[in-house]
Amino acid sequence: MKVAVQLDRRRRTLLYTGLSVTVVLAVVIAGSFAVDAASTTQLAGRNLSPSWAHPFGTDRLGRDMFARVLSGLRLSLVVGVSAAAISGVLAVLMACAAAVGGRVVDRAITWVVDLFLALPHLVLLILLAFALGGGTRAVIIAVAITHWPSLTRVLRGHARHVVSSDYVAISRQLGRGRWWIARRHVAPQLLGHFLVGTVLLFPHAILHEAALSFLGLGVDPAEPSIGVLLAESMRFLSAGAWWLAVLPGLCLLVVVKLVDAIGENVRALLDPRSHHL
Amino acid sequence: MTSALGSIGSRLIRLVLLLAAVAAASFALMAASPVDPVDAYVGGDIAAIGPEQRAQIAERWGLNDPPLERFGTWLANIARGDLGYSHTFNQPVADVIAGKFLTSLALMAVAWSLSGLIGFTLGVVAGVRRGRWADRVITWWAYTLSSAPTFWVGLLLLYAFSVSLQWTPICCAVPVGSIAGEVGLLDRLHHLLLPALTLSLVGIAPVTLHTRQAVAVAMASDYIAFARAQGERTFGLVLHHVLRNAAGPAVLLQFSSLGELFGGSVLAEQVFSYPGLGAATTAAALGQDVPLLLAIALFTTVFVYVGNQLGDLVHAWLDPRTHRAEVTA
Numbered sequence: 001m002k003v004a005v006q007l008d009r010r011r012r013t014l015l016y017t018g019l020s021v022t023v024v025l026a027v028v029i030a031g032s033f034a035v036d037a038a039s040t041t042q043l044a045g046r047n048l049s050p051s052w053a054h055p056f057g058t059d060r061l062g063r064d065m066f067a068r069v070l071s072g073l074r075l076s077l078v079v080g081v082s083a084a085a086i087s088g089v090l091a092v093l094m095a096c097a098a099a100v101g102g103r104v105v106d107r108a109i110t111w112v113v114d115l116f117l118a119l120p121h122l123v124l125l126i127l128l129a130f131a132l133g134g135g136t137r138a139v140i141i142a143v144a145i146t147h148w149p150s151l152t153r154v155l156r157g158h159a160r161h162v163v164s165s166d167y168v169a170i171s172r173q174l175g176r177g178r179w180w181i182a183r184r185h186v187a188p189q190l191l192g193h194f195l196v197g198t199v200l201l202f203p204h205a206i207l208h209e210a211a212l213s214f215l216g217l218g219v220d221p222a223e224p225s226i227g228v229l230l231a232e233s234m235r236f237l238s239a240g241a242w243w244l245a246v247l248p249g250l251c252l253l254v255v256v257k258l259v260d261a262i263g264e265n266v267r268a269l270l271d272p273r274s275h276h277l
Numbered sequence: 278m279t280s281a282l283g284s285i286g287s288r289l290i291r292l293v294l295l296l297a298a299v300a301a302a303s304f305a306l307m308a309a310s311p312v313d314p315v316d317a318y319v320g321g322d323i324a325a326i327g328p329e330q331r332a333q334i335a336e337r338w339g340l341n342d343p344p345l346e347r348f349g350t351w352l353a354n355i356a357r358g359d360l361g362y363s364h365t366f367n368q369p370v371a372d373v374i375a376g377k378f379l380t381s382l383a384l385m386a387v388a389w390s391l392s393g394l395i396g397f398t399l400g401v402v403a404g405v406r407r408g409r410w411a412d413r414v415i416t417w418w419a420y421t422l423s424s425a426p427t428f429w430v431g432l433l434l435l436y437a438f439s440v441s442l443q444w445t446p447i448c449c450a451v452p453v454g455s456i457a458g459e460v461g462l463l464d465r466l467h468h469l470l471l472p473a474l475t476l477s478l479v480g481i482a483p484v485t486l487h488t489r490q491a492v493a494v495a496m497a498s499d500y501i502a503f504a505r506a507q508g509e510r511t512f513g514l515v516l517h518h519v520l521r522n523a524a525g526p527a528v529l530l531q532f533s534s535l536g537e538l539f540g541g542s543v544l545a546e547q548v549f550s551y552p553g554l555g556a557a558t559t560a561a562a563l564g565q566d567v568p569l570l571l572a573i574a575l576f577t578t579v580f581v582y583v584g585n586q587l588g589d590l591v592h593a594w595l596d597p598r599t600h601r602a603e604v605t606a
Contacts (some may be wrong), residue, residue, distance in 0.1 A: 003303065015364075020440070058465065063553070066306050066358055080425060093436055114295075115295070115298050115299065116488050117573060117578055118295055118298075118299055118578050118581060118582065119299065119536070119537060119578055120535075120536035120539040120540045120577050120580075120581060121537070121540055122539070122540030122544075122571065123539065123540065123543075123558060123574060123577050126543075126558060126559075126562045126570075127306055127307075127570065127574060128306065129562070130307075130310055130312070130562050130565075130570065131306035131307060131309055131310040132310070133310060133311040133312070146418075203424055207424075207426050209430065210426050210428075211426065211427070211540075214426075214428050214544065214547070215543070215547055215562075215563075216559070216563055217559075217562055217563070221467060226426075230428060230429060230432060231425075233432065234432065234548070236446060237432065237435060237436055238439075238440055240440065241458060242436050245429070245432045245433070245436060248438070249425075249429030249432065249433070252429070253421070253424055253425050253426070253429070256424040257420070257421065257424045257427075258425065260420070260424055
C-alpha cells in the first residue's frame, strides 16, 4: 500500500517554488507588522544575548533584534522588487529597441551597456548614490538603473534572433512597422527570459542595497535595513555581541537564497532543457 | 609585428574613448548632485564664514562658470596630470591614489590568486565527480557563497579569528601606533590575512561553477572516451586532457572579475579598517570629496579595462582556436 503520492520532478519543483514564495511573502507581511516593535527602545534590557523573549537578542538601545531584522528584510525586499522590476523593464525596452531600431540604435545601446559595465558596479553605485544625495529613494534609483546592462545583453541576443526569423521578414513585407513588430513579435518571445532574468536580478539588487547601506551611503541610518544593522554591529563585535552580526546576515543569506531558488525553479519550469547538463 | 602594434594601438584608442565617456558621465553626475562644494570644503567651520567669503571661494574655484566650461577646465587639468586636491586626505589626489592603490593591490593580488586557485581546483573536482556527493557539496557551497554579502562574511571571520580566537589583528594594515615604513613583511602579511581571505571567498563561487561546467563538458567528450578506452586513468585524463580545456573559461572569468574584486575590496576594507583605495572610495563619498571620487572612477575604469584585455590575451594564448577564428573572420 502506497501512503505518499510519488511526486515527479516538475511537481516537486512547483511545490518548492510555492513554498519559497510563501516564506518570502510571510517575511514581508511580518516585517510590516514589526515596524513599531523595531523602534521601541527598552533601556532596561540592553545588549541582551538571544533568549526566548528576544530570539535574536537586543541592541545597544534595547530594541528587539528579531523585529529589526524582519523589518530590515522587508525593506530589502521592497528595494529589491522595485529595483529588479525597473531594471527588467528597462532591459526589455532596450533589447527591443536594439533589435528593431536599425544599426545606429543597436550600436548606441551596445555602447551604453559597455559604458555601464566599464566601472566596478559598486563604484558606479557609490557615484549614483552620491549624485542623488543619498537616502532610501536614491538607493532604489541607483540600484534600479545599474542592473539592466547584463540582462539587456542576454535579451538583445534573443531579440535579434527573433527579428532574423522568417515570420518577422514576412510581417515586414506585409507592411508592419518596427514598433508593431517589437510589440507583437519580439516582446512576447522575451517574456520568459524577462521573468527569469528579473527574478535573478533580485539577489544582486538586495545585496547591493545592503552593501551601500553598510558603507553608510544607502538608506537612512534611522531605518533598520540589514546593511545598517550590520554596520552598527561592527562597534559591538569586539565586545562579544556576535548575535548583532551573525543573525541579520544569516537571515539575509536565507532570503537571497530563497529568491534565487525561485528564479532557478521558474527557469527550469519554463525551459526544462536548460536544466539538463 | 605590425599587426601586434596595430592591435595595441586600437586597444589604447578604445580605452581613451571609454575614459572620455566615463569622465563626461561622472562629471555630469557630480555636477547634478545636491552637494554644495563650498559647504563640503568648509565642513564644520560653516558658521565661521560669511556670505562674502563663500562668494569669494566660489569665484576662486570658478563655480559660477557654466558646467561645460568647468568640465573643459577639469579635463585640461587631468590631461596635464593634475587630478586635483583631496580635502579628506589633505594631499594631491594623484598621491592619494598612488599610495592607497599599492596597499590595496597587495590585498587584491593575494585574494585574486587564492580565489583563482581554490575556485579552479574545486571546479575541477566537482566537474570530474559530477552528480556524486563531492559535486553536490561543492556546488551547494558555491551557490550559498554567492548569495552571502561580502561584508557579512568578513564580519564572521573577524569575530571568529580576531575576537574569539585572537589569532589575527582586529584592524588596519600595520600594528596600531607604529610607522608604516618600519613594519616587517611578516607583520604586514599577518594584517593582510583575514581581509584577503574574505575577498577571495567571494570570488571563488563564479570560478568554481564555470570551471565545473567546462570540465563536465570536456569529460563527456569523445576524446576522453577514447583516452579512457586506451587505459588512461582518471587522474591522467584530467591532467593531460581536461585541465587545458577547462582553464580557458576560468582565466577569462578571473580577469574579467577585476571590477567585482575592487567592489569587494571596498567592503572588505571597510570591515577590517584596511587603509586602501576601497576605504578611500568610501571616505571620499562620505566626505563629499568630489575630485578624489572622480579620479577613482577614472582609475578603476582603467583597472577593469586592463583586466579584460589581459584576459583576452591569456585566453588566446591558452586556446589557439580563438586566435585562428579571428584571423579567418
